[in-house]
Amino acid sequence: MKNVVIVGAGLAGLTCARRLQVEGVTCQIIEASDGVGGRVRTDVVDGFRLDRGFQVLLTAYPEVQRWLDLKALDLQEFWPGAKVWNGSDWATVADPRRRWTDLFRSLSADIGSAGDKLKVVQWALQAAQGDETSHWTQPETTALAALQRRGFSTQMINAFWRPWLSGIFLEDELSTSSRMLEFVFGMFARGGTAVPAKGMGEIPRQLAGGLPEGGITLNERATAVEPGRVWTESRGAWRADHIVLALEPGAAAKLGVEDMPARWNGARCLYFAVEGRQERSPLLMLNGTSKGIVNHAAWMDAIAPDYAPANRSLLMAGIKASVQGDETDIEHAARAELAQWFGEREVAGWKLLRHSWVPQALPMRQQLNRIETGPIAPGIWRCGDACSTASIQGAMESGRRTAEHILRWV
Template sequence: MQTTPRVLVAGGGLAGLVAARHLAAAGADAALLERRERVGGRVRTLERDGYRFDRGFQVLFTAYPAVRRELDLEALELRRFAPGATIAGPDGRSVLADPLREPGTIAKTLSTPFVSVGDALRVARLWWELRQTDPDELFAGSDERIDAFLRDRGFSDAFIEGFVAPFYGGITLDQSISISRHVFEYTFKTLAAGEMAVPAAGMGAIPTQLAARVHEAGGTIRTGVGVESVAADGGNSSRERPNTDGSVTVETDEGTVAADAVVVATDPPTARDLTGVESIPTDARGCVTQYYALPDDIDLETGRRLLLNATDRGPNHVVPHSAVAPEYAPDGMALLSATYLGVPDESDDALADRTRAALESWYPDREFDALEALHTERVPFAQFVQLPGFRDRLPDARDPAGSVYLAGDYTQWSSIQGAMESGRDAAKAMIDDLSR
């Protein structure tokens, strides 16, 4: 670039923060505008009375390539979940561990009603196949639903319905596991290669670290500034302007800002409104996560594993947060959460009653009268829908007309990996175009 371009990033989620960092590192005069008072987008942590509440059930997959590239994992002081899960079924609780990492759990895992010897062998074979596959190749080729893919490979209904449905229901917010097999393969490979973890300070520590890296690279961040419109080439509407390079005018709630180029890194509905790109997906999957306090002498005995619900009542899964990360709760107390898929319209009290009833049915020898609902996160747009073949319909970073670019997981796939990768891709596209 012959002169220093002035570029803006609209939106301070993970995609926007990564884009701003790479733009600043490339020598651009990069400024990020975020309408909220704090960066992070969907990845945030609320601290109150010694507890830490993430915005819904969120975890970090340590083997995501973009995570390893963009974050200092050691500085995040990660607290790791044990691999596998505790499954609560009609006949009680059972443990499904990872025999590849914990050979001593093989007998316990095979004694569960959800895993046969054949299922265990098929898991090992799939793990080996995916281990040999380049992550960039996992979204290529034919696609189908997760459940169809697993049945074609011979997995039993008990394994699919008792483990995969609630486990991947938590990852994809779709317990019918009707989404793309490619999402399953990518996350399965990632879990096999790494761990599932949270920062000791909560998931909000991730955007905090990314924001610090933006500043280190020479970029600036302004919070409390919302972007209302983006127009290029003399102020034409983003929907009407021709697909040519040129300056961009950004209207904010504080006034008008001119830039050589803009990255739109907002939520999908806002990005579609700002750019007019109709291929930005706006069909959403939501969830409700409710946090609870319990005296810490009531042990759910999950061994730092997720507690999956294999019945047709109650939440999809329960997370023993303070068992994994003691920093999430004050001394003497335990913090757990329950996640319901979709956006149920029950009151907070009604959801707490449902969770209490589920726990009492799973632990008939314990009392849960002391379960106290502390905080409820209702997230109507947690992910976009990822049915088989969804990647063929997603927009590209360069799809907006003029010098406007897209960054968001909706250009890749709905995940922290997708968000971070999209931020780097948008920055690279802009840098390449400005250099020409």
């Protein structure tokens, strides 16, 4: 039986290994960092669980349904909808398909017209019944143009769609492919939005837990790749019949292999520790004013209590993708805005736990076409979410598809 070496222990590499394992193919993952997960990691700081950038799991992702034990992850779900800050007060826009008690509040909220809200419900009903792969063949434009084509008002787009989608696409202009919009909205319409009780890092940890002991070597940095060999800093040559580069765009070129263009959207958020644990809203909070630097926020302990120690709360404030500058200046500006949302006295006592900045958080997808899996050199393969949708689903799907192509050769 031939063997496979996978470079990279992110979701794509882990899923590739799991799929190969099902068929009895021996594989070894080597990972340069000290843990699995790639961009999906969780750190514990002063008893708080801080994901590296604000991330959520959409339970409707097909690969999530295929590979993860969702019950074991103990998923904690956001309420469907959002609270929108209009400059002086909060308005609720919720999904009445799941919480009928929010119907009146949503219809009466000063966010778009009643027609706008009915369009959202109609779109959600259509998306929930549609083909989960139809986005690949739909006519392509920008996400903004697609929303305008659906008839949403400018006020609804700026107050709700722009901040909500900016938090997903990690860009403020909604220049992301309309195909990506259709894919993402379909996943939201079909399932829940959640985080594992112990943090997003539990997802790759669970995938890794299904592999044989010794199947992952951490702190092993690849330095070069050639057909049949992966060279690393500490061990030298790893021999393999097939090599999978489960790496970010741009990384393979450093190993001497043909690579994909590297264009990225970054993710920035601030994590604040708050004394006391009062009743908080488990809804995502959006900045609907088009002003300031804070795009969205969430009380993470209201969604998943284990994200914060007892008698303390964790506030995540997502910063707009276009914001750059000194971290201290960003913190001061964010605090000033959050003081309008929650009160100056409250915010003054918050402790900044981390200024999380992930410059390579999401591959930029202004055009969305699935990159067909095939060897980029004899016995050398590539996978990752840049080959599919820029998402957890895309990473896992790419890893599985790469494994299935390799299985035709072994």
